[in-house]
Amino acid sequence: MDDTDRRILSQLQKDCAQPLDALAERVKLSRNALWRRIRRLEDDGVIRGRVALLDAGKMGVGLSTFVMVKAREHTAEWLTDFRRVVSEMPEITGAYRMSGDLDYMLRVRVASVADYDRFYQRFIGRLKASDVSASFVMEEIKETTEVPV
Incomplete structure (x- = not known):
């Protein structure tokens, strides 16, 4: 990879x-x-995909939450x-x-604290965590x- x-x-x-001609000029x-x-950068996996970035608030999921999870057990089955x-x-x-005291960090997008609580109830119902x-x-x-490039 060069400059x-x-x-x-x-x-x-x-x-x-942006149009290819404009990018080429830049x-x-x-x-x-x-x-x-x-194409080479895509084939090499440097460019993993092309996406549209959405406004979470306008999509109705404006509450961003970081969820810290400690594993109940450290086994391959639990990780799966x-x-x-x-x-x-x-x-x-x-x-x-993660390293340190907690095992996993999740970023969760929901509409409200009440929606987070519903998410939380579903999450702990599906996965046993400490x-x-x-x-x-x-x-x-x-x-x-x-x-950063």
Whole structure:
């Protein structure tokens, strides 16, 4: 990966729907050379996909919650169950195995605290955990999907 690839990736992270001609001009490449580089970055797995970023509030799920989970047991079976439950619950928009005192961190999007409680009841009904606690986001100071290039 060279500086030109980084310029392409930086531009695509800002707006992947911009016209190819405009992008080629911004990164100082011909349209064909740009297209070949984008295809290579996709084939290499650097570009994993192209998405539309939605406004969570306008979609009715404006409450962002971080949920901390301590595993009841540390077995392959429990982890398989955890992964299945996480993948089947659309409110969970991120799931991370952590170091330190807690085992997993989930990012959950819901409409309200009452909706979170319904999510929580379903979650603990499907997965046995030692502890589940939540922190509600009061203000999103910075949220981005951009990876530093």
